[in-house]
Amino acid sequence: MGNENDDAGKAGKDRRSPPLPPQAVNTVGRVLKASYDQMLREPIPDKFMQLLEDLERSQQSNERSTGSEQDTDRKRDEPDPAAKGEE
Amino acid sequence: MPGSSDLKSRLIEAMPNLRAFAISLCGNADRADDLVQETLVKAWHKLDSFEEGTNLKAWLFTILRNTYFSQYRKGRRELPDTDGEYSARLSVQPQQQSHVDLQDMSTALNELPDDQREALILVAAEGFSYEQAAEISKCAVGTIKSRVSRARVRLAELLQLEPGEDFASDRYGSAVLVAGDPVTRG
Numbered sequence: 493m494g495n496e497n498d499d500a501g502k503a504g505k506d507r508r509s510p511p512l513p514p515q516a517v518n519t520v521g522r523v524l525k526a527s528y529d530q531m532l533r534e535p536i537p538d539k540f541m542q543l544l545e546d547l548e549r550s551q552q553s554n555e556r557s558t559g560s561e562q563d564t565d566r567k568r569d570e571p572d573p574a575a576k577g578e579e
Numbered sequence: 580m581p582g583s584s585d586l587k588s589r590l591i592e593a594m595p596n597l598r599a600f601a602i603s604l605c606g607n608a609d610r611a612d613d614l615v616q617e618t619l620v621k622a623w624h625k626l627d628s629f630e631e632g633t634n635l636k637a638w639l640f641t642i643l644r645n646t647y648f649s650q651y652r653k654g655r656r657e658l659p660d661t662d663g664e665y666s667a668r669l670s671v672q673p674q675q676q677s678h679v680d681l682q683d684m685s686t687a688l689n690e691l692p693d694d695q696r697e698a699l700i701l702v703a704a705e706g707f708s709y710e711q712a713a714e715i716s717k718c719a720v721g722t723i724k725s726r727v728s729r730a731r732v733r734l735a736e737l738l739q740l741e742p743g744e745d746f747a748s749d750r751y752g753s754a755v756l757v758a759g760d761p762v763t764r765g
Contacts, residue, residue, distance in 0.1 A: 528599055
């Protein structure tokens, strides 16, 4: 008497994920997608654009003068692509 | 070597997705923005390791989730709970045809374990394949599949989508849920 119930209860506990009806899967998917898409339509915060511009600027100034970050006017420090004497 | 302005425009293109993914992981818009910023900086400096011709979005998502799981997850529950703020702000924007209760979905998502939430977002919201999601999360494809399926079941429970329920529930509005699912009962 009790044994059958135990077995059933045990099996129920082990696999406690009843098959979701396709309708419910669709519903979860649709609500999730709708809420996610809403986030995707949010405008990009300015701080992100600013960050990218800063990154780009610092990279450019690094390329222009490796070593001195401030004095971009000092043209002598610019690595001259034509000066390959070292190799 | 890709030009920086080219890279910049591709990063900008991916940014809404990075942000939505970050918000989904963090459950908090402020921390999500920190996470996105850190991801952008890392991506910019690690650009050499990106293989041209492969999926840039997947590459960025990998950086973002690694940063989240190594640095951000710990603080998830220590911070004051402001989870509702972002979605509350969103739901103010009127959407004609889709009246989704974002607050409910956001709350339910936050109930999921991190790994399940991540897998579900990657596959069901971002549209990555199971294989791509497995690569991003550095785990087996079967693991991703089972996480996604457990996440779906749990979400359905949390949103009280019981089997056999009439989905034309007032809470979600009819436009999103009922379209294509006519429920006829005799």
